[in-house]
């Protein structure tokens with residue numbers, strides 16, 4: 001079994017960035033939306049100059065106006081835009097016309113998520129499936145009912161899209177999630193200690209990922 005795609009999200013400092021850059025992550029994410037993890041694009045640009053990394057950079061937005069995205073793209077070398085709110089197909093398509101990278105749509109798990117995936121798939125490259133939590137768009141540390149994961153995997157395989165499972169993934173439950181063979185996993189709270197990215201937690205996550213890769217070979 002190949003290593004699942006790993007995204008470590010919610011980088012809030014140069015130190016956080018160093019932690020996630022010294023990891024097996026394929027993608028590292030920054031939050032440019034209202035959140036305790038919101039970062040300034042100018043600072044992110046400075047931090048990125050301090051590290052030598054080939055990791056792909058994900059910019060997370062929640063219902064942004066186009067100018068907010070343009071401002072981030074002006075300063076930060078973004079590979080992926082992740083829309084984590086109620087963005088419309090028209091907005092995503094419009095942004096896609098002037099952006100070279102990938103577009104991901106985060107959707108919250110509920111009984112109509114499959115319909116939403118069908119709705120958005122023509123304008124995006126990948127999905128992030130997160131848990132639905134009242135009053136917060138993401139980064140909650142709360143998982144959803146993973147019995148639904150196989151149907152998300154089946155649909156994204158059929159649509160030939162990327163699919164990352166997010167929401168409350170941590171060192172204690174990641175092996176359970178990996179046993180469902182997700183294409184990708186996306187963690188923020190699960191690699192934090194005292195609101196900072198923790199190398200110790202990253203190592204524990206990676207041990208479990210490598211165990212999964214070796215066992216399923």
Ligand SMILES: O=C(O)c1ccccc1N[C@@H]1O[C@H](COP(=O)(O)O)[C@@H](O)[C@H]1O
Nearest residue numbers: 009035138139140141166167168188189
């Ligand atoms: O992390 C945040 O603060 C955040 C704020 C607004 C939208 C999305 C946010 N993060 C996304 O949430 C999931 C991971 O969450 P967690 O592991 O449960 O903490 C991931 O997709 C982040 O990009």
